[in-house]
Amino acid sequence: MRSLDHLFDRNVAWADRKTEQDPTFFRRLSEQQAPQYLWIGCSDSRITANDVLGLDPGEVFVHRNIANIVHTSDMNILAVLEYAIEVLRVRHIIVSGHYGCGGVQRAMAEERGALVDHWLQPLSMFYRKHRPLFDGMGEAPQQLNRLCELNVEMQLRRVAATPIVEGAWLRGVELHLHGWIYGMHDGLLRDLGATVASIEERDALPSIDQRVTQRSEPLSPRRRHALEAFSALGLADMASPPCCMPSLEKPPK
Ligand SMILES: [Zn+2]
Numbered sequence: 001m002r003s004l005d006h007l008f009d010r011n012v013a014w015a016d017r018k019t020e021q022d023p024t025f026f027r028r029l030s031e032q033q034a035p036q037y038l039w040i041g042c043s044d045s046r047i048t049a050n051d052v053l054g055l056d057p058g059e060v061f062v063h064r065n066i067a068n069i070v071h072t073s074d075m076n077i078l079a080v081l082e083y084a085i086e087v088l089r090v091r092h093i094i095v096s097g098h099y100g101c102g103g104v105q106r107a108m109a110e111e112r113g114a115l116v117d118h119w120l121q122p123l124s125m126f127y128r129k130h131r132p133l134f135d136g137m138g139e140a141p142q143q144l145n146r147l148c149e150l151n152v153e154m155q156l157r158r159v160a161a162t163p164i165v166e167g168a169w170l171r172g173v174e175l176h177l178h179g180w181i182y183g184m185h186d187g188l189l190r191d192l193g194a195t196v197a198s199i200e201e202r203d204a205l206p207s208i209d210q211r212v213t214q215r216s217e218p219l220s221p222r223r224r225h226a227l228e229a230f231s232a233l234g235l236a237d238m239a240s241p242p243c244c245m246p247s248l249e250k251p252p253k
Contacts, residue, residue, distance in 0.1 A: 039062045040155070086168075092175075099148050103116070160196055
């Protein structure tokens with residue numbers, strides 16, 4: 001099939017649907033974009049920032065590449081960062097990886113020599129350096145997923161180290177960096193808890209080498225809701241077990 005007419009058909013249907021829902025949608029979008037977020041994610045076709053975040057066009061500025069790697073000499077990502085911070089004035093930069101990432105898996109493999117291996121070099125060096133620790137983390141999928149999490153934390157540190165971000169912080173610009181990971185099996189994002197909003201906070205982060213041995217507790221939105229609900233109960237309520245829980249104490253004889 002040479003023609004891609006079916007994509008144009010889908011485009012027309014989508015534009016019609018949008019206009020039906022909001023007749024001024026495209027007019028407003030064409031006049032300006034004012035996203036509050038910059039998303040740095042993997043190129044994987046299954047993860048589109050707008051869908052995952054439930055946002056409309058115009059609401060998130062996006063940069064994607066294989067395995068969401070941040071090379072501090074990559075003109076592409078530096079130009080995106082500069083434009084997002086200086087022109088669009090985004091207040092949040094989200095570095096988001098995903099579990100089961102093929103790019104991260106490639107960084108763990110023995111193959112070398114393809115261009116993608118140059119791209120993944122910082123991550124594969126990191127993995128090889130800590131190989132014995134990863135080997136002790138269980139089966140291959142567990143090792144891969146832990147490296148996916150650590151990759152997000154590594155790239156977040158790299159964003160935080162760019163002169164563009166440092167310069168913004170030094171000028172007093174409000175800019176928050178977040179490290180998240182997405183689970184394709186349940187469609188949920190998880191917060192890796194490495195949010196930084198200043199040079200001091202960045203410098204207080206443990207090194208990425210230290211993080212290999214520290215357990216990570218990714219926080220999904222569902223778990224966040226549950227924790228909020230529990231904390232709203234107050235400590236007094238938490239002290240006694242719920243009424244439906246059987247007592248662990250032995251009954252008196
Ligand atoms: Zn990926």
